Amino acid sequence: AQSVAQPEDQVNVAEGNPLTVKCTYSVSGNPYLFWYVQYPNRGLQFLLKYITGDNLVKGSYGFEAEFNKSQTSFHLKKPSALVSDSALYFCAVRDRDDKIIFGKGTRLHILP
Amino acid sequence: EAGVTQSPTHLIKTRGQQATLRCSPISGHTSVYWYQQALGLGLQFLLWYDEGEERNRGNFPPRFSGRQFPNYSSELNVNALELEDSALYLCASSLGGGDTQYFGPGTRLTVL
Numbered sequence: 001a002q003s004v005a006q007p008e009d010q011v012n013v014a015e016g017n018p019l020t021v022k023c024t025y026s027v028s029g030n031p032y033l034f035w036y037v038q039y040p041n042r043g044l045q046f047l048l049k050y051i052t053g054d055n056l057v058k059g060s061y062g063f064e065a066e067f068n069k070s071q072t073s074f075h076l077k078k079p080s081a082l083v084s085d086s087a088l089y090f091c092a093v094r095d096r097d098d099k100i101i102f103g104k105g106t107r108l109h110i111l112p
Numbered sequence: 113e114a115g116v117t118q119s120p121t122h123l124i125k126t127r128g129q130q131a132t133l134r135c136s137p138i139s140g141h142t143s144v145y146w147y148q149q150a151l152g153l154g155l156q157f158l159l160w161y162d163e164g165e166e167r168n169r170g171n172f173p174p175r176f177s178g179r180q181f182p183n184y185s186s187e188l189n190v191n192a193l194e195l196e197d198s199a200l201y202l203c204a205s206s207l208g209g210g211d212t213q214y215f216g217p218g219t220r221l222t223v224l
Contacts, residue, residue, distance in 0.1 A: 041200075041220075043116070043216050043218050044202065045215070046215075090155065097168060098167075098209030099157065099168050100145075100157075102154060102155045104154035105155075
């Protein structure tokens, strides 16, 4: 079955430090992978996606994600965290029925 | 270009009543998706419409239904409301199945 896992419910990072939000996936065939961010009481905003090509994908707001086929991971990263990055982050994968499956989300807290 | 719009922003109903939520996709998008996000939880897939047809359905009872109109807008109907239906209902649109989804701001449904 196609699935995506976000092993951390919450991640705390000091402002200015690098951040990583983890995501692993299980799909048959080549994966289409996505990251979204949700600010309080708002809809989700698209950050970036991987379809094919370079394993390092750059997205909005300085975020990037690294696709690792051998580890079936697609971790979200940012070199220097901002307090405004505090939000709920969702990893997602397209399944074989073209449906998008979302992870349960990781709450990111950036500490000033 | 206008994004995905949803109405109403907030909706308060009593148990047993019916709720109708509306969504207008980004111009040119033919696929519309509905998700339920209960407080503190991840996204639960409800329905996917494309070109006027229901393409897929999540694990929800039949009292959750919807439709897509010829202009690709969509409505979600929830009959016989129950207290646990209280949630943020998110609509998303995409160019087609499996493409990047763009989300609206959501409708907050409260069932008393």
